[in-house]
Amino acid sequence: MQPVSINEQITLDAVNKLKPLREQLLSNLVLFSQMEAPTGDEGQRVEFMLERFVLAGMPQAASDEIGNAVGVLPGSEGKRDIMICTNLDSEVSAKTNQDASVLSDKVTGAGVAENTVSAAVMVLLPDILKLLGIELKSNLTLVGSVKSFDRGNHEGVNFFLDNARRRPNFGLVLEGVPLGKLNHFSIGTLRGDMSCDVNTNRQKLYDEESALVVLTSVVNRMMRIPLPRRPYSVVRLGKLHAGTSYDIEPEHAELGFEVVSYDDEIIRGVQEEIRSITAEMAARYDVDINVDYFFSRQAGGLEFNHPLVQAALETMRVLDIEPIQAHIASELSNFIARNIPALTIGMTSGRRRLQPSDHVDIEPIFTGIAQLIGILLAIDEGVCDES
Amino acid sequence: MNPEEWLSSRTYHHSNFNNIEELVRKKKEKNLKISLCLPTLNEEKTIGKVIVILKSELMDRYPLLDEIAVIDSGSEDETMKVASSFGVDVYLASDHLQAHGDHRGKGENLWKALYLLTGDIIVYVDSDITNIHPRFVYGLVGPLIEDPDIHYVKGFYDRPLAFSQGVRPTGGGRVTEILTRPLFSLFYPALTPILQPLSGEYAGRREILEKIAFPVGYGVETSMLIDIHNEMGMEAFAQTDLDKRVHRNQETTALGRMSFGILRTLIKRLQRDKKIELVDELNTIMRQFSVVDSAYKTIEHEIFEYERPPMLEIPEYVEKFKSGKATS
Structure with missing residues (x-):
């Protein structure tokens, strides 16, 4: 197994450097989580995500034919295409109160521990990169996908992967909880x-x-x-x-x-x-x-010794995150089916039962974002390319 | 300006002001400073959300607000801790202007906000709104930034942008419809076009707010309207539809005590404005009843509705704002 090296300093520094974005991050989380978004009716979240992409200065931001929110940040060289995605639909029942509360250390509410944390992070990603002084060489495509759950059958992400003008070289699927989640194999x-x-x-x-x-x-x-x-x-x-x-x-x-x-x-x-x-x-x-x-x-995925998996593990080690490997069916399988190296990672710790008592912890979100930055930089530097 | 003219020319919708970038530009051009006051008492469940949304959207993203301050009446829960953790100023009302005594109540917090905050425009937003959105602020400050003749803007709620039928009642709260609106119709008819006189969201210019008295309790919203109207007439007012507002519902008995406080404030002004004459002092005890083991029990609430004088009469305020010293 080849050892991989990641940019430790930038990754570690990111945890504290990103703190000024805390209120914007929590504001996005609350606003996303309070919008009802049953599978097939994610329009409000899509519109909000696109609005945020535009505000963040993304040169290309629009919904595609099936309704995914898509933003593109061109890289300085454009040799690689990295796609980051999170699903926008919600499994919270329409009868459940979706009000969120922001406490000093956590955010509570029925929708907060779904992938709304990752959506909140994703719309801030252009600002995060700017704040950290990172200019990626690779093109970055951010996708808020629709129609994921149940009979939606990941229709949104499938559509995008089938119809994207440029096939991604790498995929990162963001999920809300838990921090440390590392899926590289789809059962x-x-x-x-x-x-x-x-x-x-x-x-x-x-x-x-x-x-x-x-x-x-x-x-x-x-x-x-x-x-x-x-x-x-x-x-x-x-x-x-x-x-x-x-x-x-x-x-x-x-x-x-x-x-x-x-x-x-x-x-x-x-x-x-x-x-x-x-x-x-x-x-x-x-x-x-x-x-x-x-x-x-179908079952399949990246081997444990794939450089992308190793880069993720090394980033987690640097940030003192305990990796949790679980091979559940997620958007990851859609990348795997197309032979695109991809991972699923979690953003923070918390509890997800789709009930008003659910919560996500605030501080670990910054470690979760730093983890994403570490992996992104590794991909961007070519560390994850297969020889 | 008659009530109908006022209603049509001075009633806005928050969407009229949703170009926040443009509002910020005009604010800078007019050299205005805007402060947001969030009065609190045991609001740990909602205050964090209110702060992060308003701060991130209206301070960090667009510099519409120059300061945000939480002014607390002595919460026994984690309100102050939660508020402090999100980078806004947090004041315990009783720690300030101590030489003037301490009276607990929302009106006390609003009054002290004039001393503690430094804006030319002060926006007041209740902290118990669960569907908080930046519109609750930009909808109120928009008319004040755009029209120098407007000095005070009141929020009202729940009028959809599109409505298919011809007539739709505006529907104020229970106390508004049963108490305030009938009394305004009787004694201050000019104020009746204000659709929700008791709403907790409003914004005003310092020059007018510093001239009026502040009841420390339930009557503060009512007194503001009457006193600003006496000073400047209806031309000073505007109102903005802020759409739906979701907050915790109060029990009827709590609304009863609220009505008692409002009545005391209002009757005081009726006397001052020589609209009625009382032969005796008003009682300060509100009696309510409960049943304990099949026996009726009287519960007495003393509601005095103390009033703070206009800020301009407070030496510390004059020293801070009128002596030419820096105000920030």
Whole structure:
């Protein structure tokens, strides 16, 4: 493994040099987090991000065809293209109060620990670079992506990557929490919505069960699908909806689930098992069971010894950040699928439960930004180029 | 200027002033200094947000405000600690002008702001607004920067930019509609076009604010309107629609005590302006009731509504602002 060197001094100095931007950063965070932005309806945040890009003096700032907010800061040489992105949609329920409070050491509120911190950092990035006296040689493209969650299926970032005039050489995906998050590998993921509907004109006189009971039987069978401990593989049941009252047996039930594994073959095997289980149950109980697989990601990513991963780890070491490696499905997989070296990093510590009690810590944000600067400079200097 | 003329010519929308760069240019051209006062009492949940948004947008990004000060009535929570951590001036009201005694209340903070802050224009914004936005400030100072004949601008809320039907009530708060508006209609009809006379967001020029008395409690908004009107007439006023304002709702009993204070302030002015004559002193005790174990219990609140004299009568103020010494 080749040792990588990063610009330690600039990275370390950034933590304190950026403090004058604290109020602007927190103001952006509060304003972003208080805007409702369900998947597919992120317009307010997009407009705000573009307005900030323009105020920051970005020469190119506009939304693309699908609605992503895009800003471009040309580099002095333009040899490399670096894309930084964060998603703008929110998973906070419309019924949840999204008011944020700024306390002396943290910001609280339902939307603050989503990627609103990274959006707040991203719109300040031109000012951050200016304050640190950094002029990048590489072109920098900032993308606030739309339609990420659930059935959005990362449509925004996919669209951009498919249609960008210049293909990025590197990608950095920013997430809110936790600081230390370092994803460089995307685990294979298959997500599906299963629905079970009782035939109202049942012909069978036995095994007549409600949709809820049938779906429970399907769940029990899914739990018995054999999975290896290595490579890591799991069937995760996330959502179950059925029924309206105590005394009426439901005729419709829904299950949301995902299958994740480092081996795409195992995922295909589980998918086949589920097809067989649902066919059997549908026949036994005379019900209709449909599965809609709406999200699929192949496993893959950067090796641990890739210079980009090593540069990120070295930056974290310099800043005394404990790396947390987790291979969840995120925008990262869209870069990986296109063979673009990319990482996901977190911006600060905090708690994310999509509830009003969520918070992010203020001081660590500056370490999070310094981490981003360290990695950006490493890419810009060519440290992360594959030989 | 009759009420209808005033209403149409002096009612603005905050969007009329959202070119902040242009406002800053005009402010500099006119050599104006603008101060923002945030009066607080136990506002730890909202004060941080109010400061970071207003400071970052209107001081750091655009230098519309020259100073921001929190003036606190003696919060028992973390209000002062939170405010201090975001680089604005924080004052405990009771620490200043001590020779003149100490009276706790929002009006006391607003009055002391005239002494502590140095702006030619003072903007007052309540600290409990959860949907705080820079419009709450630029919407108020805009008319004062642009029109030298305007001396005091009052905020009002919740009129959408587009409305599909012909008639839409403006809807002040409960105390406005039940108490203040009927009383203004009876005794000060010229002031009735002011849509939300009790709103906590307003801005004024120092030359007029230093000439008027400040009730220390609930009556300060009402007295300002009456006293500025007596000094300068309706021509001095403007009002700006600041759109929606979200803040914590007060219980009806709290509104009752507020109404008591407003009534004391207003009746005092009715006497002064020879509109009514009282044969006896006004009571200072507001009685409310609660039920404890099926028994009714009287709760007495003493609401005196002490009034601070015009700042121009305070020697320390005259020394600071009128003796030719530096004011910053």
